[in-house]
Amino acid sequence: MELLQGMWTSMAFDNLYWGNFVMWTIALTFVYLAIKKGFEPLLLLPIAFGILLVNLPSEIMTPGEGLLWRFYHYGEEWAIIPPLIFLGIGAMTDFGPVIANPKTLLLGAGAQGGVYVTFFGALALGFDINQAAVIGIIGGADGPTTIFLASKLAPEMMGICAVAAYSYMALVPVIQPPVMKLLTTEAQRKIRMKSLRKVSKLEKIFFPIITVIVITLVVPDAAALMGMFCFGNLLRESGVVDRLSLTAQNELMNIVTIFLGISVGATMPAEVFLSPKVLGVFALGSIAFASATATGIGLAHLMNLFLKEKINPLIGAAGVSAVPMAARVAHKVGSEADKKNYLLMHAMGPNVAGVIGTAVAAGMFISVLK
Amino acid sequence: MANIECPMSGKVWKILVKVGDTVAEDDEVIILEALKMENPIYAPEDGVVKEISVKEGQQVTEGDVLVVLE
Numbered sequence: 134m135e136l137l138q139g140m141w142t143s144m145a146f147d148n149l150y151w152g153n154f155v156m157w158t159i160a161l162t163f164v165y166l167a168i169k170k171g172f173e174p175l176l177l178l179p180i181a182f183g184i185l186l187v188n189l190p191s192e193i194m195t196p197g198e199g200l201l202w203r204f205y206h207y208g209e210e211w212a213i214i215p216p217l218i219f220l221g222i223g224a225m226t227d228f229g230p231v232i233a234n235p236k237t238l239l240l241g242a243g244a245q246g247g248v249y250v251t252f253f254g255a256l257a258l259g260f261d262i263n264q265a266a267v268i269g270i271i272g273g274a275d276g277p278t279t280i281f282l283a284s285k286l287a288p289e290m291m292g293i294c295a296v297a298a299y300s301y302m303a304l305v306p307v308i309q310p311p312v313m314k315l316l317t318t319e320a321q322r323k324i325r326m327k328s329l330r331k332v333s334k335l336e337k338i339f340f341p342i343i344t345v346i347v348i349t350l351v352v353p354d355a356a357a358l359m360g361m362f363c364f365g366n367l368l369r370e371s372g373v374v375d376r377l378s379l380t381a382q383n384e385l386m387n388i389v390t391i392f393l394g395i396s397v398g399a400t401m402p403a404e405v406f407l408s409p410k411v412l413g414v415f416a417l418g419s420i421a422f423a424s425a426t427a428t429g430i431g432l433a434h435l436m437n438l439f440l441k442e443k444i445n446p447l448i449g450a451a452g453v454s455a456v457p458m459a460a461r462v463a464h465k466v467g468s469e470a471d472k473k474n475y476l477l478m479h480a481m482g483p484n485v486a487g488v489i490g491t492a493v494a495a496g497m498f499i500s501v502l503k
Numbered sequence: 504m505a506n507i508e509c510p511m512s513g514k515v516w517k518i519l520v521k522v523g524d525t526v527a528e529d530d531e532v533i534i535l536e537a538l539k540m541e542n543p544i545y546a547p548e549d550g551v552v553k554e555i556s557v558k559e560g561q562q563v564t565e566g567d568v569l570v571v572l573e
């Protein structure tokens with residue numbers, strides 16, 4: 134009898150409360166969305182499992198001891214993993230469309246307007262200034278940057294904002310098209326763009342070098358993200374280190390994604406996640422996203438006032454940095470208006486520029502707020 | 504006589520016509536895969552397929568001739 138009692142106390146049922154069960158349900162819903170609906174499964178599945186683990190009574194997130202705490206501490210608090218992901222993204226990114234049409238850099242910056250709109254919205258709702266910055270950056274639709282900024286400014290917001298950023302990335306094809314159609318006319322959506330010029334290898338090699346020099350001089354706090362991003366891109370474009378480039382894109386990226394996902398999930402115990410603030414974050418996140426889409430399109434309209442060769446304003450919406458989803462959406466909405474309009478590669482310009490734009494916006498927040 | 508040119512770089516995923524087929528304007532001729540997205544390429548005008556210049560699985564870039572119509 135005593136033995137049974139001992140076993141019962143060593144088991145952990147007593148330490149659970151209703152909130153943990155709610156979190157299990159959320160974790161299982163994420164598992165379902167990842168497997169059945171294909172919602173960003175590479176991240177959502179590890180995140181979901183992290184949520185499940187941290188809502189079981191264990192010491193897995195105990196500071197200084199727990200396994201997931203160590204992943205979290207060294208990977209995210211030390212801000213190591215997000216820049217490594219940027220290394221991989223850099224190695225995957227073809228800057229050809231940006232180099233061929235440098236005007237698209239402006240569009241990538243334009244969409245960051247949504248970040249600032251949301252920043253002020255979050256301030257108005259009573260979030261403190263650091264939290265507001267992290268919520269705003271969700272509008273850039275860039276998971277690693279969101280996590281990076283949270284680690285610097287508001288670690289307590291990391292899990293929630295990461296989930297919001299990745300959810301909205303998965304919802305790009307749902308959130309963007311209505312905003313895009315509202316802000317453009319049928320005739321504007323039909324604008325066909327002139328084919329992109331061929332970009333030489335030399336230009337592609339110089340692009341990451343010049344970019345990292347300029348951006349680091351202007352926004353030193355973006356150096357970790359942009360340094361890795363440009364380094365990855367140089368590995369790719371150099372053509373002589375395919376092994377490194379492929380490792381950065383595949384194996385390394387996959388390895389750090391595992392650590393990132395599961396430990397970001399583990400930052401969401403019920404006590405933290407089940408607060409009214411979370412609803413605020415999700416509501417603001419969707420505003421961030423819609424307004425980033427809107428400011429990107431707005432800037433494209435503005436540029437068209439001055440350009441002889443009009444750009445299709447839809448590609449402005451691709452300035453959010455969900456690559457390549459946002460470019461695909463721009464293409465798809467364009468082809469609905471005119472099925473022989475191929476905007477995909479044109480939209481890739483603002484899209485990859487948006488990655489840079491979001492990292493710069495994050496660097497600016499860090500330099501002002503830290 | 505018209506060439507169907509490739510509108511953007513990608514990979515030829517499916518060829519939907521054979522030499523000798525009659526196609527009408529706006530018929531889907533080829534499906535191009537770019538950025539994991541299937542993009543149909545349409546015939547620019549009515550005609551008969553004279554030549555198919557690419558194979559399925561082939562990488563193509565903007566401006567490449569995919570199909571010749573007459």
